[in-house]
Amino acid sequence: MTDSPHAARRARVARALQAGRGLALVPTAPETLRNGDAHHPYRFDSHFWYLSGFAEPEAWLAISHTGRCELFCRAQDPAHEIWDGARLGLQAAPAALGVDAAHDVRTLDELLPKLLAEHDSVWFPFGLHEGLAARVEGWLAKLRQRERSGARAPAALHDLRPLLDEMRLVKDEAEIALMRRAGEISAAAHVRAMQACRPGLREYQLEAELLHAFRWAGAAGPAYPSIVAAGANACVLHHPAGDAELRAGELCLIDAGAEFQGYAGDITRTFPVDGRFSAPQRELYALVLAAQQAAIGQTRPGARKIDAHWAAVRVLSQGLLDLGLLSAERHGGVDDVIESAAYRAFYMHGTGHWLGLDVHDVGEVLQRDEPAVEQPDGNGGRVVRAPSRVLQPGMVVTIEPGLYVRPSAEVPERFWNIGIRIEDDALVTPAGCELLTRGVPVAPDEIEALMRG
Structure with a gap:
């Protein structure tokens, strides 16, 4: 050897x-x-x-x-x-x-x-x-x-x-092959859970579908505790699969991935329990999907890792204004929303992390040998940080924007208790990035078609 x-x-x-x-x-x-x-x-x-x-x-x-x-x-x-x-x-x-x-x-x-x-x-x-x-x-x-x-x-x-x-930050060919397989197994498990989903099931029963698919395909099991969140539970970022009932008219968010020969898959999909998005659900879903697509476009060699995050934040911030979750009178335009971090009431996490042997894999996020820059600190202020790491082929990142709308007098009621996250694993390639986890549908029409089938 x-x-x-x-x-x-x-x-x-x-x-x-x-x-x-x-x-x-x-x-x-x-x-x-x-x-x-x-x-x-x-x-x-x-x-x-x-x-x-x-x-x-x-x-x-x-x-x-x-x-x-x-x-x-x-x-x-x-x-x-x-x-x-x-x-x-x-x-x-x-x-x-x-x-x-x-x-x-x-x-x-x-x-x-x-x-x-x-x-x-x-x-x-x-x-x-x-x-x-x-x-x-x-x-x-x-x-x-x-x-x-x-x-x-x-x-x-x-x-x-x-x-x-x-x-470990830059994967070799052997690692990339294993991560592709981890992504395939993870995607197949999400497909199985979507197909099994129906009103009346419990969160833990969908988790059981995931576990079956992981082990059946030869994975060691989940790469991290699976998140299965029904209805309002999707607004809790790390909600473990519990005994909450899946109800018609609500969404289910699953964040789960398989570990294959040590390497992690990490996928999040959000789908309607009864197989059909309502109009408010579809509006928010389309916004999160557009944000993910913007982030995917910034995941390429020479771009900074943080660029994908700010691309997603800009799309989400504009969408929050367009849909009335944020008010232009109170919050200003999209640049003001970003500068004040008002979007963080609905999107409070980053857009991705390194992925590999660990789900949140090792590797510096900041480029320590470059001059420091100012960035929003997420609380309406500014913080001085070293510039973000520049991406290069062989790095693997997750791309996972989301929106989480809790009941509030300042938010249209039709959006209450909707939590949506979409996550895929991206291998940086010389030409851009390769999504390793698109074996499970992401477009809302395709999700509905899969669940009908």
Whole structure:
């Protein structure tokens, strides 16, 4: 597996460590007890998986500036494997994962000081794993106690997260293929939920349709807790699927995605419970869809990540004025609405985030090496921020404008309790962007046709 994408990524890390003769330490996530002696379903650490493709708990990677990579993992244990399944083991790991050596994880405290003594700096993810910094410091303290015998401890500690975050921000071909599949599975699940929807069902029953579709297609399950929100619940941004009844004449908002081989899909669709949009629902839906289309047009190489957000905000702000949710007499024109952030009464979140191994994936949003600029702070004031990150091919973002109208004397009653969000996953390409999640309809006529069918 030396030509695997994981080996190539480890080689990139090794090259980045050469100047400081560094050693990078990357642990995976621990198992988490649920209750009694039962654990939550295990999910590996994203950085560790990115570099190894190894899904077992109790594992570490040690990557040297020389290019040598050593794995610490659980040894095979027939007694435990009867209960928990087969382990890869020390003998099979080097060939299976493309590492140079594999050691029993129980020897970590014995062998790590020896490895550290061969390096001038040590790199690990700061603030990500509880107790990791103290453990590294303990290994270094052992070395310092032996300095009179010729042992030498690394003199510098560095945070590995910025390096790995930057690597993960631009997806390689292997990642893109997995994200396409995650998008396909997620879209098929949304189609299934739309087709199953009918008045009288409960939110949790639509969630069950999603879960069935995810697992049936080979996904590990949901990439995040699924949001299934009926009626007024759609105005709660992170409403978990509960027991609320789906009623005719109301909308249902589903924000859900599958995790496929570690990579997340993230789709939101809003559709009528009885298969037909009312006139007010269709008006707001058309506005949100137009805002998404404007944001898609700004998702391209050379554009700033924030450009998609402000394109959506402008369309939404003008629409709020046109539909009477905001008053021109009180709020002014579209520029005034944006400057005062009056639109945030109905649209209070951003238009997208990075997507990858994590749903809200790693990677700097701000371009820290550029001059600072002023932007609205969302509360009617101004805040100084570094400019937004410039997009480049291989980045993946979500595009998810929305509108959420709660009852208010200042808002036409026909729009009360309507919450709409439309979200797709976009891969930045040399020519613009590719939407990975359009296997589920987005146009209102197409949604109605699907639900009739």
